[in-house]
Amino acid sequence: MAPITVQGDVAIAGWAQNGAGGRAFLRQDDMGWFVEVCAGKGLLMPEMLTGLGLAEADAATLLAAVIKAETALGPDTIALFDSFDGELFIGREGHAHGAATN
Numbered sequence: 001m002a003p004i005t006v007q008g009d010v011a012i013a014g015w016a017q018n019g020a021g022g023r024a025f026l027r028q029d030d031m032g033w034f035v036e037v038c039a040g041k042g043l044l045m046p047e048m049l050t051g052l053g054l055a056e057a058d059a060a061t062l063l064a065a066v067i068k069a070e071t072a073l074g075p076d077t078i079a080l081f082d083s084f085d086g087e088l089f090i091g092r093e094g095h096a097h098g099a100a101t102n
Contacts, residue, residue: 003069007062010054012043014070014081021077022084023066025052034092040084048087 001024004013009028015021023043024035042048044066049059070078 003066003073005062005066005069007058007065010052010062012062012066014073014077016077016080020083021080023081025049029092031092035090035094037087037089037091038084039087041082042087 001013001015004011011026011028011033013024013026015024022038022040025037025039025043026033027036028034036052037043039048044063046056046059046063049062050056054062070081
């Protein structure tokens with residue numbers, strides 16, 4: 001996972017695994033960090049972040065930092081992060097032991 005851009009108790013992290021990639025929106029609570037949602041380019045939309053509870057100014061600040069960090073990785077990596085299709089809402093409960101078993 002890289003880059004990881006942290007702002008207070010939230011963060012956006014880029015990730016890649018086995019040719020797939022995307023972005024994760026993380027939140028910290030009293031139990032630690034957890035992934036709230038995975039998405040692609042949609043996670044760079046201010047309305048997505050305000051929908052997740054960030055103030056407009058905080059969303060703008062976080063997005064500017066994410067874009068700056070990702071730009072340093074180059075267009076191929078950004079395209080990989082953008083390639084995640086849709087949005088997958090996970091949340092704290094999605095991190096429970098056995099929650100992802102099939």
